[in-house]
Amino acid sequence: MATGVDAKLLKSTKFPPEFSKKxxxxxxxxxVMKKWIANQVTTILGNEDDVVIELIFNLIEGSRHPDIKSLQIQLTGFLDKDTAAFCKELWKLLLSAQDSPQGVPKELLEAKKQELLQEKVNWTIPYIFF
Known part of the structure; x- marks a missing residue:
């Protein structure tokens, strides 16, 4: 539920085209998304802020079809200049996740695959020289 100020901000803020997709x-x-959200918020703020993290969880879980524009407006006071970039990335991942059979964004699956490959490479390199 948006306040009068929030309603004005919703009308005056320019949002990315992805935000028009449900x-x-x-x-x-x-x-999977909660883990990503917690990591991102911790990175942005420099520490783990359970209040902000839980707020985001509640905003995306509170409705079957969350309103990313409203979420961005509500998070601006917490994430400041990083809010728009965070919300855009979150929304892209959620859009990707809903199209995936496992409900996991392909970008996160690819990142995990690369991480595991790198670990395997790092693990085998020292033994090549012996």
Whole structure:
């Protein structure tokens, strides 16, 4: 529920085109997204802020089709200049997740695959020389 100030901000803020697409949270693996959200917020703020993290969880889980524009307006006081970039990345991942059979964004699956490959490479390199 938006206040008068929030309503004005919603009208005056220019949002990315992705924000016009809906996300069905029933198709998203919420646990994977929660981990990503917690990591991103911690990186942005420089420390783990459970209040902000829980606020985001509540905003995306509160509705089957969350309103990313409203979420961005509500987070601006916490994430300041990083809010727009965070929300855009979050929304892209949620859109990707709802199209994935596992409900996991393909970008996160690719990143995990690369991380595992790198670990395997790092693990085998020292033994090549012996």
């Amino acid at each position: 996300v069905d949270m029933q198709k998203v693996n919420i646990q």
